[in-house]
Every structure is written in C-alpha cells, then in structure tokens.
Amino acid sequence: MSQVAASAPGKLYIAGEYAVVEPGHPAILVAVDRFVTVSVDFAPQLHPADDAGGRIFSDRYPSGSRDYARASGRIVPENGELDYVISALATVDELRAAEGIDPRAFDLHITSTLDEADGRKYGLGSSGAVAVATVDAAAQACGLELDRRDIFQAALLATIAVSPNASGGDIAASTYGGWVRYVSPDRAVLRQQAAEHGAAWTLRHGEWGSCEVLPLGAPAGLDLHVGWTGAPASTNALVAHVRRGDSRAADEYARFLAANSTSVEALTAAWTRDPGRVCEGIGEVRRQLRRLGEAAGAELETPLLATLCEVAEEHGAAAKFAGAGGGDCGVALAGPGVDAAAMRSAWERAGVRALDLRPTEPTTTGGV
Template sequence: MIETRAPGKLYIAGEYAVVSPGQPAVLVAVDRCITVRLTESEGAGRIHSSEYGQAPLVWRRKENGEAIVLEHRPADYVLSAIAAVEELRAARGAAPRYFDLNISSELDDADGRKFGLGSSGAVTVATIAALDRFYSLELTPTERFRLALLATIAISPNASGGDLAASTFGGWIRYSSPDRAALRAHREEHGVVSALECSDWAGFSARRITPPSSLDLLVGWTGSPASTEHLVKRVHTPGTGAAPGADAPAAADANPRPFASFTAESHALVDDLVAACDDDDAEQALQTIGRARTLLQRLGFTSGSLIETETLRRLCEIAEDHGAAAKPSGAGGGDCGIALAPNHTDAQAILTGWEAEGIRPLPLSAHREEGEIDDF
C-alpha cells in the first residue's frame, strides 16, 4: 500500500489579488491533512471517499488500456488528478495499471462540514503524490505542483493554485500564480507534457518565509461555509453598492476603486509582510495584517460582497481588543479568520472570547516544509 498525506492551508494575506497572474499572497500549510491510500487492483479501480457516499466510485479502462471510463463522471478533482497523471504516464511509456484509492480527511468536522482549509487542493496534491510513487515517475515537488495545477484548472479555471502550493511545499510561503487561462489552452492544444514545461508558467513563484518568532497564529472557524468561487466571481464583477447590511469601512473612498488598484495595494502589503517576516519584525507584521483587513473590508464594500461577516467582524475585534491583529482568511464570507498574537498576549482570553461568540478555535500549527522548491 502507498500512503500519502497533503496538508490543508490558510491564507494570511493576498487573497483575491492572487487570482490575477503574478500577484502574490502569503499562505501557511496547516497540520491537518488529507490522506490517500493506494493499493493495486485488477479489472477495475475504485475510489472510496465520504464525498461519494457509502459506495465507491468505480472506473475502468477502454480496450486500449489508456482512457478511463466511469459509470457517471462528476466534476471531481480526484478524477482530474488521475487523468493528468495517466496522460503523463502514457507519454513516458509506463504500462497502465489498476488501483484503488481510499481517501480520508482531517479538514472537516465530525458532521462532514468543511473548515475551509483547502480540501480540494489537498486531495489533488495527495492523489498526484500517490500516483507519482505508484508509477515511479520521480517527479520533483515543483513538478507535482504544476501537474496539480493543470488538473485543478481543468475543473476550476480561475483557481489561483495557492492552496496547491501550500499543500505541496508545506510551511509558510509567498506564492504568485501563473496565467492559468494560457496554461489550460496550452494543455488542450499540446498535451500535459508540453504544458508542464511551457513558458506560460512565467508568473509562478513560490519561496519559503518564516514568521516573526514572537508571534503565534490563532485560528477561529465561524461554522458557516463560504463559496470561494462565487465570492471571487462577484468581486471581479463589482456592483455599485455595499453588501446588504454592510457599513462603509472608515478607509473606504466615496467612489469604488477599480480592482487593479486593489491588487496594487495588496501586492504592496504582501511585500511588507514578507519583509517583516524576513526581518523578524513582529510590529510590522501586525500592522500589515491590520492593513490587509482594512483592504478586504473596502473590497467587500465597493463590490457589494459580504467578505467580513458579522461573526468574522467579532472574531477580529476580540483579537484586537487583546493586542493581536486579525482578519478573514481566504475569500471570507464565513469559514475561518486568523489572528497573529504576540507571545505575551493572553491567547486563552482570545479563544474564550471567540467561543462566547460561537466561534470554534482550531488548534492548528504550521505543517512541516516538504522538500525543495525548484526555480525553473
């Protein structure tokens, strides 16, 4: 049996902007994972996952042994990951084989509600890692990331790939995305092997950073799921007014700013956060997180999107009342908020305050770093 694990992720800064090619974000991989267990099989392959109910998803090959056929084909990241690896496997001359996958997750609660920690990205990364070992492809971490992104954008063309980078490389990273539309078009025309090495990866970058040693990461889950794809689409087609029930943030202009202005400001604050990490400057990091929250508030107001819900607002205010800096993580609209708290802060008081508001503290730490990040 082959077993692989891929961690979930949290956005620290740069969400929304990172969807634009070349725009940076800071993410952290967390120590809760998706686990994929692969065993070789004969005659058919099966995918066991709670996502499919009690019965496994069964797949077979066509007579030529290459193409995979399903009784029904959901738009699924696991199947897209399998298809991408199978295309690469065939191009490298490895013989096709059947296999079963058993998928389990630590990225949701006992009732199956997702915490918003990037389960789709983690399962894609873990599936590709398992098949890499199964077929002895000997991919580097960066090659596995690229294959995972090609598989993901076949299902979700606007996905930035930040979750995939965190799940692949672990730790804290600064990430910027390539032009996914160009990559998708290249793969459709030239195939996955060519797409892995083409020039359309120019905007992609990933490098490790280390947060200030005097700051602790606190995470709270609102219990309310959010649709990242829906929120990102709404922000990119902004309306003319605030989201229902939203008040204009103090820093908001009378007229909505274009998204290009938002991305420029986001780029600057991500650079400032990375510099604070490199310099072990806790005060600068806290100030940057505060700026990031204000920027998201303004984006939500000008686009008519409820990025910072009432529960997320209370999460931030409670953390700030105790000397920490806090903001929504990811697309907002629910899911998780994060706080950076100085070591001398009464972290338990923050967590207790969150619980009083119905916010569930998640005991998360950064997942270990996973191999080298290739620059090619």
C-alpha cells in the same frame, strides 16, 4: 493492504486572497496540520492494464465510491463529470505514458481530517489537498518520479481542468507545507496549452511565467491562532461577485490589486525580522478586504468574523478573515505579550470556536 500512500495538508490564507486569482499577484498562505490522505490498493490484473480502471473510495461521494475507466488510452470518469481526483489521476497517467512506463490498475482510498466529522467544512482547501495527495500517490503507484515542483504543477493542471478560475494558492501550500509566498501564473494559458499539447508538454514547456512558490519560514515572534465561525462560505460565488464588472466595484478592485501587491511585498520583507510591521501589515490587509467587500456589495467580513478580529486586536494580536470570507475561519498572529488563552476564551464566549491548528513543517526548502 495499501502499499502506497500520500498525504497533503490543508491551508489558510494569511494575505492575498482575491488578488491571487489574477495572474502575477502574490499571496501568503500557511499549511496546517489537518490532512487529506490517499492510499493505493493495486487491483488484480484480470484484464489488460491498458483497459483497466479502478475505484475511488471516499465518504465525499454519495454512494461512498466512484469508478474510473480507460477510454482510448485515457483515464475518464466511468460516469458523470470530471472531478479533482479523476483529473489528478488522468494528469499523472499522461505523465506516465510520456515516460514510457506501463500502466497499472489500482483503487484509491481517500480519508480527510480537514472537515468536521459531520461534514461541516472549515474552509481549509480540501480540493487542493486532495489534488496534491492524489498526484503524489498515483505517481508513486506508477513508478513515476516527481519532485515537489512537478507535483505542484501537475496538481494545478489537474485542478484548472475542473475549476478554471482556481488560483493554485491552496495547491502551493499543500505541496510545500509551512508558510509560503505564492504568485499565480496565467491559468487560462496553461489550461489551453494542456488541452492542445498535453500535461507532460505543459509541465516542461508551458508558460508558467510569473508563477512562484517561496517558502518563508515562520513569522518572527508570532504564533498562529485560528477561529471558526461555524458558517460555510462559497468561495467561487464570492470571487465571482467581487470580480463583476460594474464601475464602482471594478475601480475598487483595481485599487485593491495594487494595494495588495504592496502589502504582500511589505509583509514578505518584514516576515522573519519585524513582528510589529507584520502585524501592521495584517491590519492593512484586513482594511483593504473590507473596502473591497463594501464596494462590491458583498459581506466578506461577517459580523462574527468582525468580532473575531476585534477580540484579537483588543488582546494585542493582528487578525483578519482567511480566504474568501463570508464565513469559515479567521486568523490571528499573536506575539509573546498576548494572553492567547484569554483571547481564545473570549472567542468562545462570542460564538467563535478556537481551532487547534498548527502550521506544518515545510516539505522542502526549495520553491518554484
């Protein structure tokens, strides 16, 4: 029977996608009520714990499970490449060793409600959620006390060991819950420091610089609505395409970064007191993203995402695509004067599935 478990929510970007990939740039995200849950089963001690590994059970693995092992005192994949779960386990194990806590052998069981039952993805940030839930569950299993900041930082270090360009926005939302403003650190520096000094040293002494997670609370007088296009998007491919170095795209990207920072700051200032300005800000962010996509020659706002936004705007809401675009989801913020049921019905008629997603409660009122 599982003795320890942890869950982490999925996320959606409200503003700041693409820009947040660059260190020091802000974004606003919301954690939503779909979760990854990681449960721990303690393995019988058949051999010394220093040499013990375990098994990870998840339907995301083709065989349904994957083994991890210990080599020279470190957790490593039994075979194949490092993934987010094993990287999170290895990071927590480094923190455990630094605290002088004896190792324990255990298996993990991972379940998720972030995607469709048939495996189709909504784009809710499964990699970030599984990293956060794994760090939390593994730390509990080891008897290691981590606060929210520790969990966020450990999950980010684990994630960038696998995906160096990951912004960490999904990890911030999955760790803190609710609505958050996030500013990204320099992950290249943190990755180098972790490689040179280890995760425990980097957690306490690394150059976290501009990194910030600020719980915002719900936007005043506005409700979240989410529509799904049914088409998957490749975040890494789209980000790489947008950031490529040809002159027109580079010039627009620089303008976009500056404009995005201004917009996110304006949204933050208006967030809890001026719903009209928040809606205007969402419209401006949508226009910035469209210009960025046009300059880069990338279809960020697909025809169906454009329809989602136009339908929402016709009903008096503010809307944009969420995350990398190219498919997945769009979000709308609607005030009390919006007939939300009519808007969602219009989405459905246009081929957009209205999802039953709600913001989660924040896990803490503090931030990084």
